[in-house]
Amino acid sequence: xxxxxxxxxxxxxxxxxxxxxxxxxxxxxxxxxxxxxxxxxxxxxxxxxxxxxxxxxxxxxxxxxxxxxxxxxxxxxxxxxxxxxxxxxxxxxxxxxxxxxxxxxxxxxxxxxxxxxxxxxxxxxxxxxxxxxxxxxxxxxxxxxxxxxxxxxxxxxxxxxxxxxxxxxxxxxxxxxxxxxxxxxxxxxxxxxxxxxxxxxxxxxxxxxxxxxxxxxxxxxxxxxxxxxxxxxxxxxxxxxxxxxxxxxxxxxxxxxxxxxxxxxxxxxxxxxxxxxxxxxxxxxxxxxxxxxxxxxxxxxxxxxxxxxxxxxxxxxxxxxxxxxxxxxxxxxxxxxxxxxxxxxxxxxxxxxxxxxxxxxxxxxxxxxxxxxxxxxxxxxxxxxxxxxxxxxxxxxxxxxxxxxxxxxxxxxxxxxxxxxxxxxxxxxxxxxxxxxxxxxxxxxxxxxxxxxxxxxxxxxxxxxxxxxxxxxxxxxxxxxxxxxxxxxxxxxxxxxxxxxxxxxxxxxxxxxxxxxxxxxxxxxxxxxxxxxxxxxxxxxxxxxxxxxxxxxxxxxxxxxxxxxxxxxxxxxxxxxxxxxxxxxxxxxxxxxxxxxxxxxxxxxxxxxxxxxxxxxxxxxxxxxxxxxxxxxx
Ligand SMILES: Nc1ncnc2c1ncn2[C@@H]1O[C@H](COP(=O)(O)OP(=O)(O)OP(=O)(O)O)[C@@H](O)[C@H]1O
Numbered sequence: 001x002x003x004x005x006x007x008x009x010x011x012x013x014x015x016x017x018x019x020x021x022x023x024x025x026x027x028x029x030x031x032x033x034x035x036x037x038x039x040x041x042x043x044x045x046x047x048x049x050x051x052x053x054x055x056x057x058x059x060x061x062x063x064x065x066x067x068x069x070x071x072x073x074x075x076x077x078x079x080x081x082x083x084x085x086x087x088x089x090x091x092x093x094x095x096x097x098x099x100x101x102x103x104x105x106x107x108x109x110x111x112x113x114x115x116x117x118x119x120x121x122x123x124x125x126x127x128x129x130x131x132x133x134x135x136x137x138x139x140x141x142x143x144x145x146x147x148x149x150x151x152x153x154x155x156x157x158x159x160x161x162x163x164x165x166x167x168x169x170x171x172x173x174x175x176x177x178x179x180x181x182x183x184x185x186x187x188x189x190x191x192x193x194x195x196x197x198x199x200x201x202x203x204x205x206x207x208x209x210x211x212x213x214x215x216x217x218x219x220x221x222x223x224x225x226x227x228x229x230x231x232x233x234x235x236x237x238x239x240x241x242x243x244x245x246x247x248x249x250x251x252x253x254x255x256x257x258x259x260x261x262x263x264x265x266x267x268x269x270x271x272x273x274x275x276x277x278x279x280x281x282x283x284x285x286x287x288x289x290x291x292x293x294x295x296x297x298x299x300x301x302x303x304x305x306x307x308x309x310x311x312x313x314x315x316x317x318x319x320x321x322x323x324x325x326x327x328x329x330x331x332x333x334x335x336x337x338x339x340x341x342x343x344x345x346x347x348x349x350x351x352x353x354x355x356x357x358x359x360x361x362x363x364x365x366x367x368x369x370x371x372x373x374x375x376x377x378x379x380x381x382x383x384x385x386x387x388x389x390x391x392x393x394x395x396x397x398x399x400x401x402x403x404x405x406x407x408x409x410x411x412x413x414x415x416x417x418x419x420x421x422x423x424x425x426x427x428x429x430x431x432x433x434x435x436x437x438x439x440x441x442x443x444x445x446x447x448x449x450x451x452x453x454x455x456x457x458x459x460x461x462x463x464x465x466x467x468x469x470x471x472x473x474x475x476x477x478x479x480x481x482x483x484x485x486x487x488x489x490x491x492x493x494x495x496x497x498x499x500x501x502x503x504x505x506x507x508x509x510x511x512x513x514x515x516x517x518x519x520x521x522x523x524x525x526x527x528x529x530x531x532x533x534x535x536x537x538x539x540x541x542x543x544x545x546x547x548x549x550x551x552x553x554x555x556x557x558x559x560x561x562x563x564x565x566x567x568x569x570x571x572x573x574x575x576x577x578x579x580x581x582x583x584x585x586x587x588x589x590x591x592x593x594x595x596x597x598x599x600x601x602x603x604x605x606x607x608x609x610x611x612x613x614x615x616x617x618x619x620x621x622x623x624x625x626x627x628x629x630x631x632x633x634x
Contacts, residue, residue, distance in 0.1 A: 208357040338362040379438040417469035419501040441492030452563040459560035465498040467622040479509035485552035546618040554607025
């Protein structure tokens with residue numbers, strides 16, 4: 001019988017013993033299986049009105065009794081058959097059977113525990129040899145007293161079984177009906193859920209569509225002011241070129257005009273000087289008058305030049321602002337273009353739960369979409385990793401292995417300054433997706449592109465948060481070196497909290513690694529502006545430690561404060577390698593402006609110590625008085 005039905009039956013039974021167990025007992029008894037007896041045989045006095053079920057439970061059925069024992073319990077053959085016939089009706093009830101069984105067993109001197117098994121054995125033997133076929137129609141007189149008792153007992157059990165079976169059928173029908181009702185209700189619920197999710201995703205998509213339109217409109221408007229990408233033909237070759245917008249043209253025109261004004265004034269000043277020299281033979285009074293005039297005119301020219309210079313400085317500042325705006329604009333232009341070219345730009349729902357909205361950005365091999373998790377009800381960032389179809393199978397496998405390694409490191413990291421990794425799933429043979437905590441703010445790279453430098457206070461606070469994440473990585477049982485700390489890998493959430501992400505190049509520090517550090521087997525990977533000198537050692541396999549991250553953090557801090565990287569700022573990755581820029585980076589220099597505290601510079605110097613031995617590790621650097629806001633003693 002189905003488990004559910006049994007469960008249902010038992011929960012619906014108003015008998016003292018549950019129907020399933022009753023059925024099980026009855027069927028077991030009929031089949032000759034063993035059911036442990038909880039109580040000894042009851043005293044079957046006529047006044048005993050306990051339910052049959054209670055008594056029935058006491059009959060242990062075991063098919064192991066020996067025929068030897070059976071002989072011992074032969075009933076007294078001299079008893080009158082009529083006596084049995086008279087009492088037959090009462091025997092059909094279980095209490096009656098038990099009472100009689102008790103009497104008989106007492107007479108036969110059977111030990112109490114052995115009574116049920118001996119009786120059953122006897123019955124079984126009779127049944128299997130065909131002596132008992134139908135408990136109703138047998139000729140009573142042909143059987144022994146013992147048989148009479150057993151036949152009655154069987155009849156009682158049979159009736160009880162029939163009754164139980166019919167009850168079971170009824171329960172089963174009720175159960176089926178209830179199951180159907182539950183399924184119907186589930187279906188209704190599912191339909192409601194589907195509708196609700198549809199409404200939610202439709203709303204999200206409508207908002208996302210609106211945002212897309214707005215972004216494109218803004219770009220169109222800004223392109224007049226900031227510029228655009230045009231196409232240039234050189235022979236048969238078409239290439240893209242940047243065409244400056246009106247804002248830069250205006251700035252340049254203003255600078256040109258200021259320069260012309262300055263030149264004109266300089267010319268007039270020269271002319272004035274010449275005139276002064278020419279008038280040396282004039283009378284003394286005339287000379288005095290002319291000199292006064294000349295001084296006034298000279299003063300006027302000087303003031304004018306000052307004012308032009310001031311205007312020039314303002315215009316240059318405007319140009320700087322323009323460059324920052326242009327960088328953001330180009331980033332947005334690229335994002336829109338990537339979004340238009342993406343095969344996931346039609347708001348699909350991935351893995352039956354992630355509603356993809358708008359593209360956040362595109363990396364080397366991945367696209368990151370803002371998405372909504374309709375199971376957890378939160379925004380997430382879905383990073384879609386696409387394998388290039390032209391890659392060899394080996395390269396694809398390598399990439400997947402690498403991504404799984406990253407996933408395994410990242411998924412276990414739970415810290416307020418580390419982006420959470422929630423999920424990973426396959427989209428198709430060549431694409432899979434990792435689901436990350438959504439960070440609604442910009443990344444540090446975008447921040448630095450829009451502001452060039454940060455106030456020291458702000459930069460220091462970001463450093464404290466970065467080190468908080470790094471300390472977590474170094475306090476776990478399985479220590480992790482991030483190895484790819486750079487502005488693009490520091491994200492900000494809506495509240496402005498900094499979070500580390502991208503563990504693609506991370507290294508796990510094994511326990512047996514000595515104090516010198518672990519071997520760097522992936523030399524050449526990473527972003528060179530942010531890597532320390534030991535990573536460029538080509539003479540031997542470098543030994544690295546968490547001090548790599550301390551160096552990178554030092555570079556980040558410098559960049560936040562001074563708007564440029566301390567080493568190889570204007571160099572390409574290839575040039576840094578070719579010219580050994582970092583290998584030669586023995587001493588860090590600081591620009592005079594903007595002004596930064598000596599403590600900040602000292603901290604940067606410590607982080608950028610050339611020799612690993614002199615550089616603090618993550619745990620030491622995190623306790624630096626500068627980061628812990630403790631004033632150093634003079
Ligand atoms: N969890 C996130 N929340 C919000 N935006 C994110 C998240 N992760 C990445 N992004 C944004 O998505 C864009 C692409 O991220 P991705 O990590 O793929 O780029 P990348 O770091 O430039 O590339 P690569 O990893 O190939 O160096 C970036 O602009 C980044 O700010």
